[in-house]
Amino acid sequence: xxxxxxxxxxxxxxxxxxxxxxxxxxxxxxxxxxxxxxxQIFRGIERNASSPVFPALGKDYQKGQALAAAFRVxxxxxxxxxxxxxxxxxxNLYLTAEGKAQRIAARAVLLANGAQERPVPFAGxxxxxxxxxxxxxxxxxxxxxxxxxxxxxxxxxxxxxLYATQLLNLGGRIAGFLDTSTxxxxxxLRRLPGAWRDFGGLLKGLRWLRGIxxxxxxxxxxxxxxxxxxxxxxxxxxxMEGKRHRVEADVLLVHEGVVPRIHExxxxxxAHHWNDEQGYLAAKVDRWGESSRKSLFVAxxxxxxxxxxxxxxxxxxxxxxxxGRLGIxxxxxxxxxxxxxxxxxxxxxxxRPFLDAMYPPPRNRLPDDVxxxxxxxxxxxxxxxxxxxxxxxxxxxxxxxxxGMGPCxxxxxxxxxxxxxxxxxxxxxxxxxxxxxRPPLKPVTLGEIASLEKADRAx
Amino acid sequence: MSxxxxxxxxxxxxxxxxxxxARRGAAVQLVERHFLGRHASGATAAGVRTxxxxxxxxxxxxxxxxxxxDMEGLVGDDCGFVACGQLQVAEDELSLTKIEMRIKRLQAMxxxxxxxxxxxxxxxxxxxxxxxxxxxxxVSSDGSADPHRxxxxxxxxxxxxxxxxxxxxxxxxxxxxxxxxxxxxxxxVFEAEIVxxxxxxxxxxxxxxxxxxxxxxxxxxxxxxTERSASRIKPVxxxxxxxxxxxxxxxxxxxxxxxxxxxxxADRQSATVDVVALAxxxxxAVRVFPELEGVRIVRTWxxxxxxxxxxxxxxxxSQQVEGLIHVFGFSGxxxxxxxxxxxxxxxxxxxxxxxxxxxxxxVSRVSIERVAA
Ligand SMILES: Cc1cc2nc3c(=O)[nH]c(=O)nc-3n(C[C@H](O)[C@@H](O)[C@H](O)COP(=O)(O)OP(=O)(O)OC[C@H]3O[C@@H](n4cnc5c(N)ncnc54)[C@H](O)[C@@H]3O)c2cc1C
Ligand SMILES: Cc1cc2nc3c(=O)[nH]c(=O)nc-3n(C[C@H](O)[C@H](O)[C@H](O)COP(=O)(O)OP(=O)(O)OC[C@H]3O[C@@H](n4cnc5c(N)ncnc54)[C@H](O)[C@@H]3O)c2cc1C
Numbered sequence: 002x003x004x005x006x007x008x009x010x011x012x013x014x015x016x017x018x019x020x021x022x023x024x025x026x027x028x029x030x031x032x033x034x035x036x037x038x039x040x041q042i043f044r045g046i047e048r049n050a051s052s053p054v055f056p057a058l059g060k061d062y063q064k065g066q067a068l069a070a071a072f073r074v075x076x077x078x079x080x081x082x083x084x085x086x087x088x089x090x091x092x093n094l095y096l097t098a099e100g101k102a103q104r105i106a107a108r109a110v111l112l113a114n115g116a117q118e119r120p121v122p123f124a125g126x127x128x129x130x131x132x133x134x135x136x137x138x139x140x141x142x143x144x145x146x147x148x149x150x151x152x153x154x155x156x157x158x159x160x161x162x163l164y165a166t167q168l169l170n171l172g173g174r175i176a177g178f179l180d181t182s183t184x185x186x187x188x189x190l191r192r193l194p195g196a197w198r199d200f201g202g203l204l205k206g207l208r209w210l211r212g213i214x215x216x217x218x219x220x221x222x223x224x225x226x227x228x229x230x231x232x233x234x235x236x237x238x239x240x241m242e243g244k245r246h247r248v249e250a251d252v253l254l255v256h257e258g259v260v261p262r263i264h265e266x267x268x269x270x271x272a273h274h275w276n277d278e279q280g281y282l283a284a285k286v287d288r289w290g291e292s293s294r295k296s297l298f299v300a301x302x303x304x305x306x307x308x309x310x311x312x313x314x315x316x317x318x319x320x321x322x323x324x325g326r327l328g329i330x331x332x333x334x335x336x337x338x339x340x341x342x343x344x345x346x347x348x349x350x351x352x353r354p355f356l357d358a359m360y361p362p363p364r365n366r367l368p369d370d371v372x373x374x375x376x377x378x379x380x381x382x383x384x385x386x387x388x389x390x391x392x393x394x395x396x397x398x399x400x401x402x403x404x405g406m407g408p409c410x411x412x413x414x415x416x417x418x419x420x421x422x423x424x425x426x427x428x429x430x431x432x433x434x435x436x437x438x439r440p441p442l443k444p445v446t447l448g449e450i451a452s453l454e455k456a457d458r459a460x
Numbered sequence: 461m462s463x464x465x466x467x468x469x470x471x472x473x474x475x476x477x478x479x480x481x482a483r484r485g486a487a488v489q490l491v492e493r494h495f496l497g498r499h500a501s502g503a504t505a506a507g508v509r510t511x512x513x514x515x516x517x518x519x520x521x522x523x524x525x526x527x528x529x530d531m532e533g534l535v536g537d538d539c540g541f542v543a544c545g546q547l548q549v550a551e552d553e554l555s556l557t558k559i560e561m562r563i564k565r566l567q568a569m570x571x572x573x574x575x576x577x578x579x580x581x582x583x584x585x586x587x588x589x590x591x592x593x594x595x596x597x598x599v600s601s602d603g604s605a606d607p608h609r610x611x612x613x614x615x616x617x618x619x620x621x622x623x624x625x626x627x628x629x630x631x632x633x634x635x636x637x638x639x640x641x642x643x644x645x646x647x648x649v650f651e652a653e654i655v656x657x658x659x660x661x662x663x664x665x666x667x668x669x670x671x672x673x674x675x676x677x678x679x680x681x682x683x684x685x686t687e688r689s690a691s692r693i694k695p696v697x698x699x700x701x702x703x704x705x706x707x708x709x710x711x712x713x714x715x716x717x718x719x720x721x722x723x724x725x726a727d728r729q730s731a732t733v734d735v736v737a738l739a740x741x742x743x744x745a746v747r748v749f750p751e752l753e754g755v756r757i758v759r760t761w762x763x764x765x766x767x768x769x770x771x772x773x774x775x776x777x778s779q780q781v782e783g784l785i786h787v788f789g790f791s792g793x794x795x796x797x798x799x800x801x802x803x804x805x806x807x808x809x810x811x812x813x814x815x816x817x818x819x820x821x822x823v824s825r826v827s828i829e830r831v832a833a
Contacts (some may be wrong), residue, residue: 085734095735102532104736157498392628400608403711407756408687439761440733444687447716448753451742453735 004028004078005183006106006323007094009053009085009265012040012066014301014316015113015310016072017438021320027328029077030105032096034084034443040301041115041135042309044142053219054145057170059163068313086441089268092296095441096454102449109296109323110227112266114314116302118160119281120413121363122381124227130234130295134256138164140338147173150251153237155226158258158360162209169212174251176250177218179226179239181257182360189358224365228253255410261303264410269294275431279306280362280416282435289322289333289432290315298323310349318342323338367417374414375405385419388425395436408444411436462651463624465809467633468551468642468666469658470494471501473787473794474613475801477656479535480630482621489650490618491629491643497611500794501661503763504595505683505705506607507696508796510560510573511546511599516772516820517793518571520800524575525601527799534799537613540710545695547577547585549596549748567819573599588692588751596700604696604707607795614798634669640783641670642679654809656785661728661764662783663774663788672780674826675821680722680731680790682738682785688712697748697827704744714717714755716745722762731762767791768826775804775821785809786823 004292006022007013011033022029039046043065049055072079087095092110094104118135125131134156140146147168152175152370154161161439165175215218223241228234228250237248255403263273266284272293283305288297300319301312314359319336324330337343367373379402387404391397395411395418398404404418405411415436424429465481467474470492482488488663492498508528513521530537563574577598583591585598626647633644640653647823659666667674689712696707704718720741722731738760746753768774771791778784785808787801794801807814 032791087733089735093828144564241497392495396498400495401612406685406759410759421635439759440735441760443759444758446754446756447684447686447746448743450735450739450757451746453739 002061002107004030004330005107005327006030006109006111007032007092007105008111008113009079009094010040010113010301010303011035011038011044011079011081012113012115012131012301012312013068014115014303014312014319015040015111016068016316017313018111018113018300018316018323019319020071020075022318023075023077024219024322025324025347026328027087027327030080030107031072032080032083032085032094034082036082038072038081039065040078040309044139045068049142052090052145054141054171057249058167060141062166067261084443084445086443087443088161088265088442097443097445100446100449102445102453104453109298111290111298111300111319111323112260112303113299113301113312113319114265116306117262117412119257119260119362121255121257122367122373122417124225124368124371125229127232127372127375128228128230128234129232130230130251131228131253131255134161134164134254135259138167141171141403145171148252148254149172151249152252152254153177153179153248153250154254155258156254156256158256159206159256159356161256162206162213162237162257164210164215164254165213169216174218177220177248178213179223180221181363182218184221189355189445191405192354192358224445235448237311251351252361257363259302259306260416261305263435264412264438264442266292266299266303268434268440268442269297271297276305277431278357279360280430281415282305289325291322291326296326311346311353313442314342314349318346318451320447321422325354333336367421373417373421374404374407375410376413377403377405379404379414381417381421384421388422393422393426393428395434398422399436404438410438461489461648463487464652465489465656466641466645466650467499467656468661469659470625470627471499471658472498472611472614472798473498473501473790473801473805474656475611475618476717476798477787477809478625479614479618479621479807480802480806482618484810486806486810487651488618488623490623490633491645491647492625492627493630493649493687495627496615496625497608500763500765501611502607503683503761504607505707505715506605506610506795507546507705508541508603508605509546509599509696509793510773510796511548511597511602512635513793514772515569517797519565519817520797520804522571524649524797524800526531528603528605528796529601531613532611535613535617539610539611539613539618542710543601543602543603544604544707545585545598545600546566546602547596547695548698548700549582549589549593549594550700551702551748553594555595556596558664559700561595574599575599580684584627584678585695586693586697588749590750591746593748597759600676600694605795605815606710610798614796631669632665634666634671636671636706636781637782654783654785656787656805658787660788661766664785667786668675670778670781670784672778672784672823674786674823675828676693676766676768676774676789678724678728679765680733680762681717681722681792682722682725682733682741682760683715683717683764684741684757684760686714686716686737689755689760693749699712699748701742702744704748705743706745706749713758714752718744718810724764731764733760733762743760743796765792765794770825773797773821774785774823774826775801775809775816776818776823779814779823780829789826
């Protein structure tokens with residue numbers, strides 16, 4: 002099959018881009034591994050609309066209903082429950098669904114593949130009972146499931162607050178919230194004037210916090226959090242004011258912000274830039290969302306964390322960019338102005354500098370005994386030892402320790418390895434490369450690859 | 461900085477030559493442009509195989525086989541070598557006949573390491589093997605090693621023997637003086653009496669720098685590694701005439717290759733995976749082991765290595781310039797040869813000659829003048 006545009010991701014960015022591109026009459030395919038449209042924020046939106054969970058998920062979530070409905074009738078071909086596991090120049094996309102692999106071709110590709118939670122290793126993070134807030138929220142959105150027992154949340158950023166509120170709305174309980182954010186620093190406050198343009202956003206944050214205070218304890222200013230237990234999480238301990246504190250816990254939900262998904266753009270050799278404040282890499286894009294590679298566009302949180310509303314608008318902008326690139330429209334500048342896309346995006350991003358300054362990634366030194374690579378169970382100490390014996394290149398550490406060789410392909414340990422190499426070699430993190438990313442982007446079976454047509458000719 | 465010998469290339473062949481030469485008293489400087497084992501030696505399947513070796517390579521291969529059984533003695537670590545055997549199966553009658561003929565030829569030459577095995581034997585070696593496999597060749601003392609552990613072991617042994625290793629050091633110019641070589645690198649100037657070109661896929665480039673222009677192709681063999689799975693396959697398995705080589709590692713992952721080629725970038729500096737070509741190896745894998753169909757692939761990669769037209773390496777002195785030794789072009793099967801070839805290169809460095817017959821590996825095969833003529 003061959004299309005004008007292939008879009009990876011049916012979240013806010015991918016859906017709005019698809020809708021816009023269909024208005025130009027382009028042939029569009031949208032691929033997403035989820036069974037229904039919505040992306041991270043609007044996960045399960047169609048099914049949840051008629052469920053008791055719906056009101057509890059909040060106003061923002063409900064806004065996804067109209068977008069998903071418009072996407073459904075846009076005429077874009079939609080391939081749900083389908084994974085993109087390789088993208089080749091030209092462009093060819095390799096997909097699998099229901100155990101079968103196939104290849105599709107497109108003149109342009111839009112990566113609207115969103116964000117992932119920032120992995121933050123600490124003592125005990127691999128213990129059953131410890132999971133991320135995002136994973137818990139997925140359970141909530143896809144089946145109304147709530148964690149049971151003594152539930153603790155540790156972390157910082159808007160998502161833990163939002164999730165806690167959603168949980169409380171549904172009658173769940175929280176034993177306590179370990180707030181890892183540093184007290185608002187001057188740098189954060191200095192950005193407030195910009196943020197005030199988004200009153201709504203700020204008020205939301207305050208409302209969320211009040212709800213949590215009513216339900217449990219809030220702990221601030223602690224260090225060295227440890228999750229402990231034999232087979233399963235049993236208690237948490239932390240250091241505060243020179244004393245070790247200890248509480249019982251059945252579930253610990255952690256979260257330290259989200260970072261763009263970069264495996265796709267790294268694998269394709271796109272230029273990236275380092276966001277020092279938030280400590281992540283993102284593909285460099287021009288004002289239309291086009292990456293350093295012609296006809297390869299990136300929109301939404303995949304090109305830098307901006308939240309769902311900014312994602313929707315950047316999806317529209319990328320759609321115009323693609324229409325221009327493919328010669329489908331010559332009016333893209335005018336259309337961009339007419340829809341006030343830049344002004345709307347600026348507004349949607351107003352709170353972002355404040356949030357970014359308020360919630361920097363944790364930068365404390367990782368103890369040697371903490372596991373950095375979950376897949377291969379490699380500790381920070383082992384990575385430091387390998388780093389001392391090799392140039393500041395993550396591939397060398399990978400070869401020496403197996404770190405990053407597992408099924409997550411370094412999605413869990415990539416930034417940790419980078420930071421440890423920088424620490425050992427006394428370099429700024431931005432000067433250390435990320436892992437080389439090799440296909441497949443998603444695990445695919447031998448049988449699925451074997452099923453690709455034309456393979457016989459190559460034997 | 462000055463040394464007796466400057467070895468260009470920190471793959472296993474550079475390291476092995478460095479180790480052996482240093483043990484015989486030479487002052488050895490080794491430079492590697494990236495990090496040790498960044499290319500073929502780190503990308504390799506690390507099969508330790510005498511099975512199916514080209515006749516000209518066999519003496520070096522059989523000598524190396526003895527080394528592999530005592531790597532502790534050679535480098536102080538077993539390099540993860542396991543003598544799990546190598547099996548080459550025949551999927552059709554013609555392949556079976558060709559294997560039989562090869563084994564007869566070997567026996568006529570007095571070599572008995574390869575044995576013919578029938579359908580029952582292959583099924584007892586490999587319970588999961590597909591019923592259509594008819595038999596094959598078996599070498600019980602072959603096996604496989606852990607490439608990264610091998611690199612570390614050779615590096616550590618070389619350092620103990622006094623080799624000076626510098627990584628992230630790219631050689632950019634080589635000039636000959638009355639007494640030897642002057643090498644300009646990204647990390648300064650080095651002087652040495654002898655230069656060894658062990659630059660793998662970039663040996664042609666180094667040969668040009670040294671004024672002895674050679675040419676070779678670049679092989680871009682792809683590898684696949686899967687998730688972990690219950691242990692079921694012990695030997696390394698290949699299929700005669702097919703692009704398949706498969707083993708299960710000590711971690712439980714399957715490592716699958718067999719020579720399907722990736723895409724070489726136009727500047728010959730890198731290569732990328734070609735999924736459609738890879739599908740050929742995956743088809744062969746599930747054809748021979750149907751139960752692997754549902755196993756998930758975790759990672760793929762491409763390893764780059766110099767390849768000659770007769771698939772034999774180049775080992776020996778330059779015939780154009782003095783004090784230059786070439787060792788490259790292993791064409792996809794040089795891992796097993798590392799211990800013995802290192803000794804041969806050290807012979808050349810320290811004595812100026814070797815007792816091994818290197819005719820089949822001579823440099824003139826790849827010299828540009830000869831190819832042009
Ligand atoms: C776990 C998690 C939970 C979040 N929850 C919220 C929330 O409740 N509220 C909020 O405001 N923000 C939330 N966010 C932030 C989120 O990033 C939003 O800002 C928003 O969803 C971004 O929209 P997007 O279109 O850029 O990407 P997303 O909405 O993330 O959509 C990307 C889509 O791409 C698909 N995809 C990615 N790679 C592939 C592939 N290789 N093959 C097939 N499909 C692929 C994914 O399945 C996903 O559906 C969450 C983020 C994360 C990581
Ligand atoms: C995918 C794959 C599978 C294989 N499987 C097997 C197998 O199962 N069994 C087997 O016996 N063999 C196998 N081989 C072959 C074997 O791995 C190689 O023959 C062997 O590793 C070659 O080692 P080398 O030192 O010659 O080359 P390399 O390891 O490539 O080393 C050459 C080094 O030279 C460096 N260099 C280049 N130019 C310069 C310069 N100008 N300055 C400084 N440094 C420079 C490079 O960076 C490189 O690190 C396989 C090879 C591949 C790629």
